[in-house]
Amino acid sequence: MSDTRQRLIDGAVQTVRDHGFGGASARAIAATAGVNQALVFYHFGSVNELLRAACVTATEERVQTFLHRLDEVTDLRALLSVGRELHTEERALGHVTLMAQMLAGAQSDPNLAEWTAFALNLWIEPVERTMRRLLADSPVADVIDIPGLTRAVCAGFVGLELFEGVDPAGAESALDALDRLGALVEVVEDMGPVARRALRAKLRRSERKKGEPPRPG
Amino acid sequence: MSDTRQRLIDGAVQTVRDHGFGGASARAIAATAGVNQALVFYHFGSVNELLRAACVTATEERVQTFLHRLDEVTDLRALLSVGRELHTEERALGHVTLMAQMLAGAQSDPNLAEWTAFALNLWIEPVERTMRRLLADSPVADVIDIPGLTRAVCAGFVGLELFEGVDPAGAESALDALDRLGALVEVVEDMGPVARRALRAKLRRSERKKGEPPRPG
DNA sequence: GTCTATACAACGATAGAC
C-alpha cells in the first residue's frame, strides 16, 4: 500500500481523535499527515471516503490484536477486564473515539452509517463468540439473548467512551461499578447444580409472567 | 421568554436531530425556526451558545415530564421499561439524539463538555435516586456502587441511541436482551432470606478475592 | 504521484437601515 495512503489514514484517525468528527477536514487531516491537501481527493475521492477507510482499516488492525486476548478469557469478569484494557488502550490510540465519532456523524448520513455498522460488527462478532463460549453451560444461557446482549454491551462501551470525554471521574466510577456487577454475575455462575436448577425454574416462571419479549428465539 | 428565542431553541433541537451536530449551522437552524439567521447571534452570541442553551433547556423540560414516572417505578424491570419508553419517545422528539450529538461534539470542546455533563446530570440524578430507592433492601445493595452503576446505565443508553442510528435491528435486539437480563435481576431480587444471606456471604468472599476496587465506599 | 493555484459554496459574525 502507498505510503501516502497510509499516512492519510493514520492522520485521519489522529485528527478525529484530537479535533472530533467535525474538525476532521481535508486540510486538517493532510496537515496532521504531513502531506498536501489535494492528495486526500486524489487517493480517496472525498473526505468521507477517507474517514470510512480509516474507520474500517484501523478497526480491522485493532480487532486483530485483541482476538487472542479474547480467546484466553475464561469467565465474564475477565471479559470485562479485557474490555477495560481495551477501553484504556484504545482511548490512548483514539480508535474507540474514532468509532464514537463515526457513530455520531453517521446518524445523518446513511452511507456512512452502513460502513460504521460494518466496522462496529468487526468488534461485535468476536465478542459475541466469546460470550457464547463463556455462557455455554451457564444456568442463564437459555434465558438471555447472547447476540442482543453483546450488542448492548458494545454499544454501552461506546457510550461510556463518550461519557468519559465530558466526565472522566463519572466514567471511571461507572467502570468500577460494572466490575462490581461482574462479581455478582460470577457468584451466579459459581452456583452448585441444585441452586442452578432452582434459578432455571424461577427464570422460566418469570419469563411466562411477563409479556413475551419480541425475540423468543 | 421571547418567542424568537424559543423558536430558535426548538429549531436547534430539530436541526441537530435531522442533520446532526455538524449540520447545525446558524443558517440551517434559523431556516428550521423560520427566523432570520442574524437573530442567532443577536439572541445567543454564537451558534455554540445556542446549542448549549437548547441542550440544557430541552433536557430540563423532558426530565420534568419523566420525574413522576420514575417515582411510580417499583422494581428494576419496570425501571428498564421506563427507560425503553424514554428511548422511544425521546428518539421521536430528538432529545436523546441531541444529547448524543452534544456528547460527540463535546469531545474536543472543553466548554461544550462542561455543559453537556451538566445536562446529562439532569437525567442521571433522578435515575440515581430511583435506583437507590429500588435497591435499598436488596442483597446486592452493599456490593454495588449505585452512582457508578447509574452512570454506566445512562451512558449505555446514549451508546444504544447512537447504535440505533446505524443498526436499528441490532439496537432492538440489544434492548430485548436487556429486558431479559432484567428478568434475571428480578429473580435475584425475589430471593428468600436464606438465599439472600448466602448470596451476601458469597459476594463478600468474591469481593476479597479480587484486588480492591478503587471505590470501596 | 505530488505540488500550486484557484473556483465555488457555506459558514460565522458584524454593520447599519428600519
Next chain:
DNA sequence: GTCTATCGTTGTATAGAC
C-alpha cells in the same frame, strides 16, 4: 428586535504544471 447586505474565513474539489 428584526431585516438586508456584506466581510473574512474555511472547506470541498478540480485543473494543470511538474
